[in-house]
Amino acid sequence: MSTVGIGLIGCGNRLTEVMARVVQGHEGVRVTALCDVSDDALDLARRRCECPDAVVHQDYRDLINDPSVDWVAVGSWNCFHKEHILAALEAEKHVFSEKPLTINIEDCALLKKAIEEKKLLFSMGFILRYAEFYRRVKALIEDGVIGEIVSFEFNETLDFNHGGYIMQDWRRFRENAGTHLLEKCSHDFDLANWLTGSLPVRTASFGGLSFFTPENAGLINEIEPTEDGVPAYQTWQQMGIYTRANRLNPFTTEKNIIDNQVVILEYANGVRATFHTNLNTAIPERRFYLCGTKGTIRGDVMAGHIEYRRIGFDPGTVHEKTASGGHGGADGILADGIRDSMLNGTVPVVGLEDGVKSAVACFGVDKAMDSGQVVDLRPMWDLVDIQP
Numbered sequence: 054m055s056t057v058g059i060g061l062i063g064c065g066n067r068l069t070e071v072m073a074r075v076v077q078g079h080e081g082v083r084v085t086a087l088c089d090v091s092d093d094a095l096d097l098a099r100r101r102c103e104c105p106d107a108v109v110h111q112d113y114r115d116l117i118n119d120p121s122v123d124w125v126a127v128g129s130w131n132c133f134h135k136e137h138i139l140a141a142l143e144a145e146k147h148v149f150s151e152k153p154l155t156i157n158i159e160d161c162a163l164l165k166k167a168i169e170e171k172k173l174l175f176s177m178g179f180i181l182r183y184a185e186f187y188r189r190v191k192a193l194i195e196d197g198v199i200g201e202i203v204s205f206e207f208n209e210t211l212d213f214n215h216g217g218y219i220m221q222d223w224r225r226f227r228e229n230a231g232t233h234l235l236e237k238c239s240h241d242f243d244l245a246n247w248l249t250g251s252l253p254v255r256t257a258s259f260g261g262l263s264f265f266t267p268e269n270a271g272l273i274n275e276i277e278p279t280e281d282g283v284p285a286y287q288t289w290q291q292m293g294i295y296t297r298a299n300r301l302n303p304f305t306t307e308k309n310i311i312d313n314q315v316v317i318l319e320y321a322n323g324v325r326a327t328f329h330t331n332l333n334t335a336i337p338e339r340r341f342y343l344c345g346t347k348g349t350i351r352g353d354v355m356a357g358h359i360e361y362r363r364i365g366f367d368p369g370t371v372h373e374k375t376a377s378g379g380h381g382g383a384d385g386i387l388a389d390g391i392r393d394s395m396l397n398g399t400v401p402v403v404g405l406e407d408g409v410k411s412a413v414a415c416f417g418v419d420k421a422m423d424s425g426q427v428v429d430l431r432p433m434w435d436l437v438d439i440q441p
Contacts, residue, residue: 057395058085060122060146062113062137064098065089065294068128068151071178073101074388081396085121088113093294113137117144124149124395130223131230135160142167149391151178153239154408156231158416161409162437168405174394176401177408179243183390184381186354187244189373190341194248198361199345202249206342208329209241216312216332217286220265220303223295225310233310235415238330241339242418243403243411248341251322252441253414254430258422260314264333270304316418321441328418339379354381409437 059076061068064087076082084104088111089095099105110116117125117140125141127134127150135155141148142164154177155161168175181187194202211219219237223229230236246252276285283290286303290296316328340353352359357377362370376382393399417430434441 056080057082057123058119058121059083059124059126059395060086060088060110060116060119061098061102061126061128062088062116063127063129063133064091064094065128066097066292067178068126069094069098069101070384071128071149071151071388071391072098072126073103074385075392075395076102076104079392082392086110086116086119088116091294091298093298097294114140117141117146122146127151131156131236132228135164138164139167142171142173145171145173147174147395149176149178150408152243152408152411153231153235153415154405154412156227156235158413158433158436161412164405165409165437174398174401175405176391176394177403177405178387179240179403179407179411180380180383180387181240181244181354182247182383182403183386184354184376184383185386186352186357186359186375186381187248189359189375190343190350190352191248193350193359193361194343194345198348198363199343199350200347202324202343202345204325204344205245205249206327206329206340207241207245208338208340209238210329210331210334210336210338211237212337213333213335214286214288215337216265216334217303218289218293218296219310219332220308220312221290221296221299221301221306222293225306225308227309230310232415232419233312233332234314234316234330234419235412236310238328239411239415241328242414243407244341245318245326245328246407246410246414248343249320249322249324249326251320251324252410252430252434252439253318253417254321254434254441255319255427256317256418256421256430257427258314258316258418260311260422262308262310262312265303265308265312267305270302273302273304311422314422316421318418355379357381406439410439413437413439 084102312332318326343350348363350361421428
C-alpha cells in the first residue's frame with residue numbers, strides 16, 4: 054500500500070496536535086508538506102508530526118499542487134478557510150478542515166456547491182461528535198429513553214484563563230475568526246443539530262462585552278498568581294504561537310467579540326432550546342439538559358457524567374460515567390477516524406454539509422444578536438440549498 058501524504062496549511066497548536074496523532078506509529082500516513090508564515094509554527098509541526106524532511110512551501114497553492122500531497126489539512130485562521138479549502142478541492146485533493154467552515158454564509162454556499170461536484174472526502178474537525186459522552190447521549194435519545202425531545206438547554210461556559218486567552222489571541226477579531234459563537238461554539242450547535250435531527254428556523258439572542266474591558270483590568274491583581282508566578286487570565290498564553298509573540302492584556306486589548314451571550318432557538322421539528330456562553334467562569338461547563346415526552350437526560354462532558362430518568366413515580370435515576378474534560382477523551386478517536394478515511398476511503402463521521410449547518414445556525418443567531426430582532430433562518434437555509 055502506498056503512503057498517504059498530508060500537507061498542512063496553518064501549522065498552529067491545534068492542527069499539529071491532531072495530525073501528530075494521525076501519523077505517529079502509522080507508516081501508511083505521513084506529513085510531506087507544510088505551509089505557514091511563522092517559523093515557530095513550522096518548527097512545531099516538524100517536531101510534533103515527526104516530519105523533519107517535509108517540504109516547506111511559501112505559497113499554499115504550491116503545497117496544494119505538490120504531488121506528494123493526497124490530503125490537505127487546513128488549520129489556518131478562519132478567514133482563510135474558504136480559499137484554502139476551495140483550492141484543495143479544485144486540485145482534486147481530499148480535505149480535513151478545522152472548524153468553523155467559513156466566516157460568512159456566501160462562502161458556505163460556494164464550498165457546498167464545490168464539494169457536490171467532486172468525488173472527494175471532506176472531514177470537519179468537530180471533535181465532540183467522536184466523544185463517548187455525546188455518542189451515549191445520542192444513543193439514549195435514539196433508544197427512546199426520553200421519548201420525543203420537547204425542549205432542552207445547552208451551554209459552553211469557559212474557565213477564566215481560557216477566556217483570557219481568547220481575548221488576547223487573534224480570535225478576538227471577527228474579521229479573523231468570525232464571531233465568538235462561530236469560532237468557539239460551532240461545536241455546540243453542530244451537536245444540537247445532530248442530537249435533535251433538525252435545524253433551527255427561528256432565533257433571538259442577546260450578548261455583549263461586559264467583563265473583558267479596561268475598567269476591569271485591576272481584577273487580575275485581586276487573584277493570587279499561580280505557584281510559578283503567572284498572573285490570572287494569563288495561564289493559557291504559552292499555548293498559542295500568536296499569544297507568545299504578542300503578550301497582550303486581555304482586558305485592554307482592542308477586540309470586537311462578545312464575552313457573554315444567551316440564545317433562544319426554535320427548530321424545524323418544533324423542539325425549542327436555550328444556549329448560554331460566558332468567557333469568565335469559576336465552574337466551566339459543557340452541559341446538555343434534554344426534556345422529552347417520557348423522561349429527561351442531563352449531562353456535562355467536562356465532568357464526564359450522564360444521568361437520565363423516566364417520567365413516573367419513583368422510577369429511579371441512572372448515572373453513567375464517561376471520559377471527561379473539554380473534548381471528552383475524543384482526540385485519539387478523531388485521529389483514528391481521520392486516518393481510516395485517509396487509508397481506507399471511509400466516509401468521515403462529520404462532513405462539509407455538517408460544517409455548513411453549524412455555521413449557518415451561528416450566523417442566524419448572531420444576526421439576531423446584532424439586530425436585536427427575532428430572525429427567521431429559513432431564507433438562510435435557502436441560500437445554502439438545505440431544507441430544514
